[in-house]
Amino acid sequence: MAADESGALVTGRLLTEDVDVHAVVDPGAPTGLLIKERRTAALRRVLLYCRDASTGSRLRPADLPGGLVEAADILYVTGITLALSADAAVTVHAAVGRAATSSTTVCLDVDHRSRPWTAEKTELALGEAPPGTVTR
Template sequence: MSGLVTVGESLALVYSPRAGGFDTTADATVSFGGAESNVAIAAARLGAEATWIGRVGDDAFGRRIIRGIRGEGVTVEASVDPVAPTALMIKDRPSLGRTRVVYYRAGNAGSRIAREDVPHEHLAGAQIFHFTGIALALSAASAETVLAAARAAKEAGAAVSFDINHRSKLWSAEEAAPAYREAIALADIVFAGDDEAAIAVDAGAPAELAQRIADLGPREVVIKLGERGAYALADGRAHEQPPFRVEVADTVGAGDAFVGGYLAERLAGLGLEDRMRTAAAAGACACRGDGDWEMMPTRRGIAELVAGGDPVAR
């Protein structure tokens, strides 16, 4: 078995650590990001066997993405598109406390992923297959590819994990809702922010949202509540997880760290309370620095946070 397998787009990332935005500042850092690869990196740092499958351009950014993800101990299966470039994400800070994200991804390599880009042997050997709503939104080809991969992995015995991860710049809530419900019905594990869950099943309290999602088929539902913690419903059992206190530098990537922490502990055979505690700590760790994946947690970092962190708003 090959542990966690993810399929999705990874993008080049250019961001500024300084306030002022690219309107005025010239300082920039080059990196990469992507929800599915972020989850794979988080899980790998916590000891899980993880694989990321995607498509990049035949360019410097694509090579950087492959090398960077592989360098984190993740198995990489990346097709190289000879025509379309690697997608790009620009992130800056127009003012203190405000982050602005702009994407250049339409028609780029990641959105052109196809079924033949996903090796069957990885799906056949997966214990957990994970994808997100971003892959559903990028293009019809991307949606078809990840849904087919999820079905194949499930038929082979894997648990299917789905994170709604709504991106309003890619599609509207009205466009997304039926696609999210289709993915939820296919999944065994679902993650969503409370605002994201409301897109699929209408607004409500965390417990109501989790139950409505569970009624569509998943056995495990986790509602991510940010600074308010998280709520889980697994096989009819509820668990409320308080957050951990950290000094927040950037919240981008925190949700992916949360998912990676939860799935790593699930692969390790731990129970719901342990999964949720690690997930909350992992999300908090990711808030302590810039970048999409650089602050993904380690076992030591989580142990230190759990031992010394009070379960209050982060």
């Protein structure tokens, strides 16, 4: 989580929805930002995409608290995190690996975005999902 107002806003919103938040504060990186324009009900376009060097791109396996993944009923991961950086992808795979050794169900939200993904990167990242992973 970034040590900025956006990070505080996101964390505050999650807490109001009764979500347990376990976050490592990274004062050296901003919260990622994506601004979209809805042109019509069916047509949207991205106006601003600022996720490079964001806190999410700086995730490391050491950021995963011990026992948290294993104690969860569901681990929810997104394709966006896989696409942000090599370190973030390694972290997602570490979390999924920990879930696979416990009874934690893994839910993968592909959330494909053409900007950070190449076709090759998508195939490599998603081709590694463990058997039994739920995708949407």
